[in-house]
Amino acid sequence: MLDFDGFMGYTQRIGFLPKYMNINGVGSMTIESIHYKRPILKKGYTDRLLDIDLSNNSISIRDITPVMRRMFVGGRGYCLKLVFDGTNATTRYDSEDNVLAFAGGPFCGESGFAGTGKFIVGAISPLTNTFCDSNVGGYFFPLVKQAGFDAISITGRSDKDVIIFIDGEQGIVRIMDAPETETSLFEAESLVEQWKGDGKPSSVAFVTAGIGGENTFFGCVNSVYYDVRRKRCRAKQAGRGGLGTVMRAKGLWGIVVKYDMSKGNSNKPVDRARVREAGKKIRNIIRTVDPKSMRLSKQGTTSLLDMMNSNQLLPVRNYQYGSDEREKEVSGAIFENKVFEQKYPDGCFVGCTLSCTKGCEKYTLKTGPLAGETVAVDGPEYETAATITNLDIFDIDCMLEYAWYCDEYGMDTISTGVVMSFLFEAYERGLLTKEDTEGMELKWDSPETVLTLLHQMAKGAPGFPTEAGRGLRHMKYWVAKRIAAKNGHPAERILKDLEQFGMECKGLEFSMYITKESLAQQGGYGFALKGPQHDESWLIGIDQLNNELPTFEKKAEALRWFPLFRTWFNIVGLCKLPWIDVRHPDAAKTDDPSKNLPTIQECYLELVNATFGTQKTLEDLLNESERCYILHKLFNLRQGFGTRAHDAIPLRAMAPVFINEFKSRKKYYEKYIQDVIKIETASMSDEAMLAALQDFRIKQYEELTDKVYEAKGFDQNSIPFDETLERLGMKEQVYSDIVRSARDRVKGDSGFIKEN
Ligand code: SF4
Incomplete structure (x- = not known):
């Protein structure tokens, strides 16, 4: 039986295990379990989905159909389809059906x-x-x-903390009581030691969230693995969007997997030697190029x-400034x-x-x-370090401490820091006082204040820290209401002012680049379907540093491609x-160096065709991606978002908001107004120049928006044309219904963005 949603329904329930299992010495209670037969991996796929409902502790395994594989490929495509099919327009992050x-x-x-x-x-x-x-x-x-x-799909909600344990060697999936530990990463090695049993520590990896995910809306998911060289666990983060918060809302402490890679049968490509050859090529390019470029x-x-600092792109004081001489104290060379x-x-x-x-x-x-404990810190990554410069702090210890605790608490370093920097600026401008902040003075350049607020947010301290933990969009409304209560002005009008420097779009906090001078990156953030995160379009280097997108047309094409x-x-x-x-050293010889086409041709297309035994071209890959991209767009529309009003970005992403920002680069802006906007500035005040600049930048963004929608196959309200869906083979009624109702809705759209 083939469901259209892409899965064949069946459960491999070969046998049950006793309730109390001493799993490799962990001694946890097994709540439910199934045996399964490990499928043979072929051409990179197992074609199996592990499906778990925590409300009733059901575990099932389903086949992923060829239709699903062809249409949505894997990774983000599978996640999109699973979440789209399992939820509806009323589902919220903590709903059982999420x-x-x-x-x-x-x-x-x-x-x-x-x-x-x-x-x-x-x-x-x-x-969002x-x-x-x-x-x-x-x-x-x-x-x-x-x-x-x-793929793994988790639905439902457990009323106590549980873990899912996938033992790939024995072919058993269990739902079990969670470990009794207050920490998520600090005790990782001892957990791995218990879970590995007689195996190697490297045969165990797990994902987990932390208490910060429980107490804030921007919990991250830690991906923990054992580094055999360093003989310790390391953690990478799925940071954006509060996915750790969803995990905690489900009562899921973590998912553990056990499998000895050395017993693995690789990815089973059609032509292994050709894959290795492509791998050798990309490694050679890395070895030759990286030491002389980004290091x-x-x-x-x-x-x-x-x-970023040398090009006015490093956020300082809530994205007001793009450079600071103290950066030399935290430079890449020092790290x-x-x-x-x-x-x-x-x-x-x-x-x-x-x-x-x-x-x-x-x-x-x-x-x-955990003050006084000596720990190993993974990172900090650029984004984490830049959230600290954005709080006006240029101190390596603060960066390390903040990075470690955010990971341990399971909090996204970007969202946490951007919420803080907005609040610090509101405090500096007198919009917040100690009365609003539980007595805390929100001072720039104060590691102590930042770390104190971080600890309070993570543990859900009542009042201001808990409110801050609900994200920047919430805080704009919260601050507006507090001010309105004090001065009697309408909260909606105050909100409009706060929106100019509250750096979020679609409910997600901006990642760490100053975009005022890069129109392409403004679009890269504004049109990103999940909100302003650079992984969809990181165009700042291409546009601003290399000037490879000089025209509107080039920018719009880049924002499609x-x-x-x-x-x-x-x-x-x-x-x-x-x-x-x-x-690739030859990229510079091509018409479009930024696309790095020689690496795509010599390495990535080789990997694809050697794995699948196909003759795919770059266009084929782009088509596969576009279907997933459009499904995300339709998802946003179904949830009541996704139209043009939701692609608006704060004024500060386009131009200086306040006169102090303008004055900090007055010479540059004055020349820009003369050369680009073509206004004679001799008799203009600073305020008049700032207003002219803001006006021009807003119009540019609107013009770019028109061009990008056209390039993407959307109408001017950001809704895909019917032909776009048809071209991608997305002919199902459910998709056309979403488009139709979005078109009806947009007729009455006031453009006012509600608090999520
Ligand atoms: S480039 Fe860095 S993040 Fe990417 S796979 Fe390699 S080590 Fe991991």
Whole structure:
């Protein structure tokens, strides 16, 4: 029987286990379990879905149909389809029917190529109220795939904390009591020690959330694996959109997988030698290019700190400023030489010579519940370090402490920091006082204040910290109501002012780039389907630093092409960095160097065709991505969002908001107004120049919006044309119904964005 939703319904329930199981010495109560027969992995697929309902503790295994595979490929595509089918327009993040989905992709776990440990976590988000996905690396999903599953779907809600234990060696899936530990990462090694039984520590990996996920709306999912060289557990994060909050709302402490990779039968491509050859090529490109360019293999993504700072792109004081001379105290070179342990390569999965997963091996915590303990810190990544510069702090210890605690609490470093920076600016401008903040003085350049607020938010301290934990969109409304209560002005009008510098779109906080001078990146954030996260379109370097998108047409085309190709990485289980951050030496000779077409041709298309035995072209890959991309667009529309009003970005993403920002770069802006806007400035006041600049930038964004919608096959309200759906083979009634009702809705759309 073939369901159209892409799954064949059947459960392999071969036998039951006794209720009390001493799993490898853990001694946890088994609540439910099934045996299963591990399928044979072929051409990167097992074609099995593990489906668990925590409300009734049911475990089932379903076949993934060829239709599902052809239409939605894997990874983000599978997560989207699972969540779309399992939910409806009224589902919220904590609803029982919300689906928390995990999926790799056909190349996830391919050890012969670089960047193959990636998988996707997706669900309806507490921040955006629609689908959000986040990608993360590590060994978890490669092991899940070897254990027999291309995707995991979790529905329902358990009334006590549980774990799901997938034992791929014995072919058993169990739902069990969660470990009795207050921490999520601090005791990771001892948990792995218990779970591994007689096996190696590296045969165990797990995903988990933390108390920060329970007490805030931006909980992340930690992907934990054992690093055999460093002899410790490491954690990578699916950070964006509150997916750890969804996990905690389901009563799910974590999912553990056990499988010895050395017993694995690889990804079973059609032509293994050809895959290895493609892998060798990409590794050679990385080895030749990276040391002379971004140095990711030595500095991790902290190498971006210098690049962003020297180009006015590093957020400082809630994105007001883009550069600060104190950056030299936290530069990539300092991380490379003084903070990161360089003894071993740092790939987040085997085969990645880009090795950007850097870490500090010994750091003694100064604050919080574990003050005095010496821990190993993974990262910080650029994004985490930049949330700290955005709080006006240039202090490596603060970056390490913040990174470690955010991971331990299971909180997205970006959202946490951006909520804080908005509140700090509101405080600086006198919009908030100590009366509003439980007596806390929100001062810039104060590690103590930032870390205190972090600990309070994580533990859900009543009042201000708990409110802050509900995200930036909520806080804009909260601050507006507090001010309105004090001065009697209408809250809606105050909100309009706060929206100018409250850096969120669609309910998600901006990631860490100043976009005022890059129209393409403004679109990269504004049109991103899940909200302003750079993994859909990271165009700032291409547009602003390299000036490779000089016209509206080029920018619009880039805003069509890059989200599609970047989506492809997320549906197949690959990391984008070896493609986008390491340019093939021949890319410069092509018409469009930013697309890095030689690497696509020589490495990625080789990987695809050698794995599947096909003759696919780049256009074929883009078509597969576009179907998933459009499904996400339809998802947003079904949930009541996704129209033009929801692609609006804060004024600060386009231009300076306040006169102090303008004055900090007055010379540059004055010249810009003369040369680009063509206004003579001699008799203009600073305020008049600022107003002219703002007006011009808003109009530019609107003009770009028109062009991008056209390029994407959307009407001017951001709704896909019928022909777009037809071209992609998305002819089902459910999709056309969504489009029709969105068109009706938009007729009465006031453009006012409600609090989610
Ligand atoms: S480039 Fe970095 S994040 Fe990507 S797979 Fe390699 S080590 Fe992991």
